[in-house]
Amino acid sequence: MSKVILFNKPFNVLSQFTDKGTVASDRKTLSEFIDVTGVYAAGRLDKDSEGLLVLTDDGVLQQEISNPKHKWPKTYVVQVEGTPTKADAELLSSGVQLKDGITRPAEAEIIDAPEGIWERVPPVRFRKSVPDSWLMITITEGRNRQIRRMTAAIGFPTLRLIRYSVGNFTIDEIPNGEWRKTTF
16 A cells, blocks of 8 residues: 655745755755655655645656646645736636746636635745735646746746645645645
């Protein structure tokens, strides 16, 4: 039976169990939160992103989730600087031109600030003169920092990025910094 762990990764935590950086640092890793051996992250989640990280000891499942050819949907709750319109969300939905090519069409909608979202440590830096808004974006590819680059490309820099789901796996009922085992 495969081990599958759903972890609600906090901000500023690396998506690996050791810090192999060349400079000594105090960066947090998964080992400070998860005491299960033999599991590895299925996909990436940047240290400055939060939310769902799926870990498993099943190489086939890890490949299924990680490889964009399998098109597992990944849904993000995104706080952006500014006030996007429905037309802006439609730009994300139709595909955005980035330096490495146009993105696959995404699902994107403007949402109210999500309930139950934990405080980020450290807090997001806001500009008093610029409003912020929330989007829900679902993609089926996983380019490096893709959501951040997509929102910036349409004029709304990302302030906070929280992955809510990968396929049918979600962070529902998992507090930030906590994990639970599940089955696949």
